[in-house]
Amino acid sequence: MNKNIENSNVITALTQFLAAFSSVNTSDEKMNVILSKIESIEKVSSNTEEEYLLTNEVCKITRKSRPTIIDWRKKGILKPFGKSGRNYLYKKSDVLNFISNSGKFCNA
Incomplete structure (x- = not known):
């Protein structure tokens, strides 16, 4: 895309x-x-050099399960950029912003 x-x-x-x-x-x-x-x-x-992540890559970055990411997508908590075949694509910058704005994921 x-x-x-x-x-x-x-x-x-x-x-x-x-x-x-x-x-x-x-x-x-x-x-x-x-x-x-x-x-x-x-x-x-x-x-146009934005990096895109598949759902399984978002799981790794957020350290959350695939069903959790799917639930967030359905609830509009984490919005995908588009689709690649049957898989959703997420902007890496959006995922990183989501992580930094949500204290739940700060494991450092």
Whole structure:
């Protein structure tokens, strides 16, 4: 799912690049267009590097059982980002925020 969003953003950036590139005449202008589009593609790529966790990985991080994680999902306590096949995906940052905001999990 994440790769589709990233690919769509890259395709959009490339389309904009081709439009801008064809409208300039000098070599310097073309080089500036190329450099600016490379920078925008790098920004798109860096913004989509969110890590996702499967339910069993959430279990390991939270030290809770799979039924507990499923119960939290059903109650809306811990919301998944999406699905991968039959398994739910959770943003790692959301899980870590959940742990840090809930004193129950502080085992350190």
